[in-house]
Amino acid sequence: MMEQQNTTVALEETEIQELVSHMRGELLRPGDADFEQACRVYNAMINKRPALIAHCMDVADVIAAVNFAREHELTLAVRGGGHSGPGLGTCDDGLVIDLSGMKGIRVDPSARTARVEGGCTWGEVDHATHAFGLATPSGFISTTGVGGLTLGGGTGYLSRTLGLTIDNLLGVDMVLADGSFVTASAQEHADLFWAVRGGGGNFGVATSFLFQLHPISTVYGGPMLWPLEQAADVMKFWRDFILNAPEEINGWFAFITVPPAPPFPEQFHLQKMCAIVWCYSGALEQADALFQPIRASVPPTVDFAGPIPWPVLQSLFDALYPPGLQWYWKTDFFKDLSEKAIDLHVKYSAQLPTMHSTMHIYPINGAAHRASTSDTAFSFRDANFSEVIVGVDPDPANNERMIGWARDYWMALHPYSAGGGYINMMMDEGTDNVKAAYRDNYDRLAQIKATYDPSNLFHVNQNITPSR
Numbered sequence: 407m408m409e410q411q412n413t414t415v416a417l418e419e420t421e422i423q424e425l426v427s428h429m430r431g432e433l434l435r436p437g438d439a440d441f442e443q444a445c446r447v448y449n450a451m452i453n454k455r456p457a458l459i460a461h462c463m464d465v466a467d468v469i470a471a472v473n474f475a476r477e478h479e480l481t482l483a484v485r486g487g488g489h490s491g492p493g494l495g496t497c498d499d500g501l502v503i504d505l506s507g508m509k510g511i512r513v514d515p516s517a518r519t520a521r522v523e524g525g526c527t528w529g530e531v532d533h534a535t536h537a538f539g540l541a542t543p544s545g546f547i548s549t550t551g552v553g554g555l556t557l558g559g560g561t562g563y564l565s566r567t568l569g570l571t572i573d574n575l576l577g578v579d580m581v582l583a584d585g586s587f588v589t590a591s592a593q594e595h596a597d598l599f600w601a602v603r604g605g606g607g608n609f610g611v612a613t614s615f616l617f618q619l620h621p622i623s624t625v626y627g628g629p630m631l632w633p634l635e636q637a638a639d640v641m642k643f644w645r646d647f648i649l650n651a652p653e654e655i656n657g658w659f660a661f662i663t664v665p666p667a668p669p670f671p672e673q674f675h676l677q678k679m680c681a682i683v684w685c686y687s688g689a690l691e692q693a694d695a696l697f698q699p700i701r702a703s704v705p706p707t708v709d710f711a712g713p714i715p716w717p718v719l720q721s722l723f724d725a726l727y728p729p730g731l732q733w734y735w736k737t738d739f740f741k742d743l744s745e746k747a748i749d750l751h752v753k754y755s756a757q758l759p760t761m762h763s764t765m766h767i768y769p770i771n772g773a774a775h776r777a778s779t780s781d782t783a784f785s786f787r788d789a790n791f792s793e794v795i796v797g798v799d800p801d802p803a804n805n806e807r808m809i810g811w812a813r814d815y816w817m818a819l820h821p822y823s824a825g826g827g828y829i830n831m832m833m834d835e836g837t838d839n840v841k842a843a844y845r846d847n848y849d850r851l852a853q854i855k856a857t858y859d860p861s862n863l864f865h866v867n868q869n870i871t872p873s874r
């Protein structure tokens with residue numbers, strides 16, 4: 407993340423009142439009743455204090471706030487759902503554009519599209535579209551913001567079936583660094599549309615997104631669990647299965663500690679186990695037959711898979727991961743999972759440092775491979791797996807231990823990786839890792855950045871340096 411703007415600027419009261427007069431939403435400052443609450447982001451490890459938080463209600467508010475930040479040379483952060491691991495939805499001393507007041511969603515059931523404002527979470531989108539028996543690919547936790555997840559790519563339960571979230575994005579309304587408003591789509595500002603499909607928040611504030619919807623209503627999914635002693639066998643089975651499975655079947659692999667609560671059977675509470683969390687979105691009457699060979703090959707110890715409404719599957723783990731926990735994560739893409747890599751996974755899974763800490767591998771083959779490495783800014787279309795190693799705990803006293811575990815685990819596996827990670831699951835790791843995430847697409851991103859944001863106003867993100 408590059409800090410190119412001034413971070414502390416003495417603002418005159420008259421200047422602040424000028425911004426207030428241009429906004430329909432509230433402008434919060436230290437001392438205001440709601441300010442402390444508004445400073446908080448999802449990851450409690452992040453503790454930043456902006457000078458101003460602009461609670462935007464519409465595009466006009468966003469334009470006013472962008473112009474104000476640029477004219478006063480303030481550090482500018484943009485917050486969608488606030489889920490960024492490194493806290494890229496906030497900043498110290500500068501101005502935060504908080505989009506959480508922009509919640510409009512309009513579903514067009516005949517065109518099967520949804521226009522979604524920049525402050526929505528995926529749970530809100532699911533709620534709106536499920537009423538029409540429709541959905542679009544998103545992630546795994548319904549409280550995640552549409553903004554950050556989409557702009558970074560979006561890997562989730564439907565990646566193998568319908569591609570990444572960006573593969574279902576038809577257009578984006580944006581406020582640019584100069585305060586102008588544009589729509590980016592295949593027809594308009596096609597270069598910008600290419601860049602925002604994976605390039606993160608580098609190019610402007612996305613005030614709304616237009617998504618393609620699909621007839622997804624009740625799917626067949628949920629977790630299956632096995633003891634850790636079977637992890638190598640389950641992982642090998644899953645690798646071979648998911649590389650060749652019909653595209654309607656998605657299933658991500660996880661190492662977990664079983665939460666000490668229903669519906670998990672008591673005898674497994676707090677045991678480390680491995681899991682596959684399934685989502686089959688094909689014909690429900692064929693589901694049992696499709697899952698029979700899975701159940702026969704590696705019979706699960708606990709089996710929750712069955713018919714489940716899409717929004718329920720999407721929010722299954724929300725309660726386990728409420729806002730306010732400490733988070734630290736590391737990521738890599740993989741083309742394959744070698745025997746040696748599996749041995750290392752088994753080794754580090756036995757050391758899961760806290761109950762919430764976990765490791766996930768999401769399959770991103772199938773429909774996600776229909777786009778080439780250069781069709782969108784998201785570069786790793788030739789990878790089959792996206793790995794995230796996550797240290798999570800309520801108690802900051804455990805941070806050192808869980809960060810150490812995540813780093814050691816990542817370092818051990820990195821030599822087997824495709825060479826870069828998913829920008830949405832990186833911490834603040836510097837330019838080299840951002841470049842590694844974009845590979846050959848980085849130079850084109852830097853050129854488009856130079857066109858739309860030459861002074862790098864939008865730099866509180868996985869930053870792309872504008873080319874000179």
Ligand SMILES: Cc1cc2nc3c(=O)[nH]c(=O)nc-3n(C[C@H](O)[C@H](O)[C@H](O)COP(=O)(O)OP(=O)(O)OC[C@H]3O[C@@H](n4cnc5c(N)ncnc54)[C@H](O)[C@@H]3O)c2cc1C
Pocket residue numbers: 448483484485486487488489490491493494495496505524525544545546547550551552553554555556557558559560561562606607608610611612613727830831866867868
């Ligand atoms: C519990 C959890 C589960 C997750 N699961 C998944 C998953 O299944 N799949 C997946 O792909 N990712 C997942 N992620 C990662 C997630 O995609 C990123 O953390 C993402 O950045 C969150 O977006 P946000 O809008 O909530 O975050 P924010 O912190 O608000 O923003 C993150 C970044 O995006 C920018 N941004 C956000 N909204 C806008 C906007 N409207 N216009 C311009 N810039 C914007 C911000 O400036 C910032 O740089 C998960 C994260 C968490 C914490």
